[in-house]
Amino acid sequence: MKHYERVEKVRLLVVDDDPPIADLVATVARYEGWDAVTAYRGEEALRLAAEFRPDIVVLDLMLPDIDGFGVLDRLRRSGTMVPVVFLTARDGVADRVAGLTRGGDDYLIKPFAVEELMARLRTVLRRSTGPGFQRSVLKVADLTMDEDTREVRRGDRLLTLTPTEYEVLRYLMRKSPTVLTKAQILDHVWEYGFGGRSNVVELVVSRLRRKLDDSGPPLIHTVRGFGYVIRQAAE
Template sequence: MENGSPVRLLVVDDEPHIADLVATVARYEGWQAVTAGSGEAAIRAALDFQPDIVVLDLMLPDVDGFTVLDRLRGEGAMVPVVFLTARDGTADRVAGLTRGGDDYLVKPFSVEELMARLRAVLRRSTGPSWKRSVLKVADLVLDEDTREVRRGDRLVTLTPTEYELLRYLMRRSPTVLTKAQILDHVWEYDFGGRSNVVELVVSHLRRKLDVEGDEPLIHTVRGVGYVLRRAPS
């Protein structure tokens, strides 16, 4: 991490050989890693260990990974979560990303790819502490130092991926950004052509930003991509 302390990783999987493999590779990288084999154990470990990032299986013996994520978010824990699961259906991917997950990797998997994705999520979840910048578009304000986002007087709570996407749109406003540009900047690797992940996160971000009659700020430019700006008067 930027403060010099090792990354704390929680690996949640009911297959011990997978959990131990990921934890061992992470420790080889200099990270601290603990494992949990059930949803309840994962929640207890998360609250006790306070990880910087979580690898979370969907199919657990007690509660599923979605429930674990919901309960962590309910506790106010906005720790980034990467799903690692054998469930490769589109509905599962959509649910994982729109419910606050930051990435979704399907088994069987490459440990090297998983570690690359974890590092990418961590990069976008911890901004540089030496740089302070406040971005503003209309009544939307993003403080890069505190990572606080406000819409008017309302505090907006975002996942690391949502935050990085919003920051990119605000930094480039009023430029129209293509899905490919957003994928390259926010996810930092080839998402296998699944550009619909951008649509999913943008949709989730819109629901958080535009409430109580707020003016929509993220606009779709058909056939091109997205732009964050006031609507033309």
């Protein structure tokens, strides 16, 4: 069985004048189960903030009309205290200090890792909403994955996984009980440059099985001629 402890979706507003970056962040957030909308200009961001009422905002500084500081100032003057995480190429100390002292909650420099950005967003959300913000947890049989802390446990035992093992396992758990092809796993976890190299999926799945099966019955099953699925074996 799979479940999420968070009942309501987090609403994210991504503001960046570079559409590929804004769309990438929004797509990853949606994959995490969040609602996400994008704005490419400051005025558009202010309109969406009033209509969409986001729980958190990712905000670039260099926008074509109002800069990020101006957007933040107007948000605060409107009375909203929505958390804001700056995502910008401006890496000067003065900009960082200004971003935080003018009401920003965090400041991340481009180029950036999307995983780090999502981790920072979760941290800001927990800090701003307090203990009411629930973690996102996946569960299949006695296997649990906390997507916020990235802890994976089989029963009471904490598992040590590589980043790639973690992403493959998370994809299998998110889609359980759907059977996934090797091509689907390749495209999702490795994205580009691994076309046709299905053996890398076999190797990672083999390592995962060794780590998971030490603590209980097998959970990752091979569907011959198709792919893999994670589920509790039928008794």
